[in-house]
Amino acid sequence: MFKHDETTGHRPLEGVRVLDFSRVLAGPYCTALMADLGAEVIKVEPPSGDDYRHIGPFQDGESLLFQSVNRGKKSIVLDLKSAEGAAAARALAAECDIVIENFRPGVMDRFGLGPDELCAALPQLVYVSVSGFGQTGPNRSLPxxxxxxxxxSGLMDMTGAEDGPPMMAGDAFADVAGGMFAAFGAMVALFDRTRSGRGRHVDLALYDSLVSMMPVGACRALMTGEMPKRTGSKHPLSAPFGTYPAKDGSFTVAVLNDRLFATFATAIGAPDLAHDPHFASDTLRRQNEPALAQHIESWAATQDVQSVVTALSDAGIPAAALCSVRQAWDSPQVQARELATTVAHPSLGEFTVPEQPVHFSGAPRGGRQAAPELGAHTTEILQRLKEGNIR
Structure with missing residues (x-):
């Protein structure tokens, strides 16, 4: 039986080299996760740089968003439209385990760097294509x-107040979902290569990723024929499972079974609710949620959020105050879990960037390099390639 070695101190992807043609967010998010885990990520940029270098917020002329999702990588400038640039890219691909790109389908083919050509020449290569709608289907060429x-995907249609318009989610979840599934696909193909000796072409669509990330909506649409609707900050199927007001703000609570509901009813000073036929099951509690909400809001109205959360938590009820993004990143839990790391940049000095969230036994966290300046490693990498010592 395999035994974990807690003393190795190496990162799981050390020795893996990634040639990264991606830009903006989904692809760079994917390769940032790989860089965090020790992969050598060579980021190929056009002479003008990744578009994200020109998107704020800025500090001393540097895009902090670019810094966030390109941490730990190397930058090489190649003009893929030129024969010389494309030839250098092909030579680099031969020295890499994974190639990732997020151009529209067909663009890499025009550079002579498409999956069919590279995978035929380099059968051990794992080639990851990230696009909006994938390499097939009627929408494949849409921006x-x-x-x-x-x-x-339906996410906006399900997001927002029950009586309000559809709303965009608060962050770029389609890009992030695509980046995570791209990393997942790359790692599965890399693992399979250890058994088969051959790489694969991994076709990843942001659309597919986000549609797949909504299991509750999928269940209702595919299996019940329902049309999922907006329910604001309340769960569409369960109650009490959502956000409620207190004296000085809002809190969330999650009750998913009858036993927990009985405990919850006692905690809010209304034990008889557990025997009320209107609230006898999760389905009935959701159907009668407005009446249930009156009891909850009446109990919480004279208390501050922290008192409410403490009372519910002490009773074993999942509950929390609503936090801002800044409060979450400043929290002791984030610090304890080492979800961020400090990096040093030649012009920005020291600052903090995110770190991938998975903890591996024996693997160190932190210690990453800042995102590279445009073309910072071009001369070094091309020289190593010319001398045949890039490995």
Missing amino acids: AYDIIIQAM
Whole structure:
């Protein structure tokens, strides 16, 4: 039986080299996760740089968003439209385990760097294509940004107040979902290569990823024929499972079974609710949620959020105050879990960037390099390639 070695101190992807042609968010998010885990990520940029280098917020002329999702990588400038640039890219691909790109389908083919050509020449290569709608289907050639995918996937239609308009989710979840599934696909193909000796072409669509990330909506649409609707900050199927007001703010609570509901009813000073036939099951509690909400809001109205959360938590009820993004990143839990790391940049000095969230036994966290300046490693990498010592 395999035994974990807690003393190795190496990162799981050390020795893996990734040639990253991606830009903006989904692809770079994917390769940032790999870099965090020790992979050598060579980011190929055009002479003008990744578009994200020109998107704020800025500090001393540097995009902090670019810094966030390109941490730990190397940058090489290649003009893929030129024969020389494309030839250098092909030579680099031969020295890499994974190639990732997020151009529209067909663009890499025009550079002579498409999956059919490279995978035929390099059968051990794992080639990951990230696009809005994938390499097949009627929408394959459509341009796509996160908001487009959110709109087309049904996420926006399910997000927002019950009596309000559809709303975009608060972050670029289509891009992030695509980045995570791209990393997942790359790692599965890399693992399979250890058994088969051959790589694969991994076709990843942001649309597919986000549609797949909504299991409750999928269940209702595919299996019951329902049309999922907006329910604001309340769960569409369970109650009490959502956000409620207290004296000085809002709190969340999650009750998913009859036993927990009986405990909850006692905690809010209304034990008889557990025997009320209107609230006898999860389904009935959701159907009668407005009446249930009156009891909850009446109990919480004279208390501050922290008192409410403490009382519910002490009773074993999942409950929390609503936090801002800044409060979450400043929390002791984030610090304890080491979800961020400090990096040093030649012009920005020291600052903090996110770290991938999975903990591996024996693997160190932190210690990452800042995102590279445009073309910072071009001379070094091309020289190593010319001398044949890039490995």
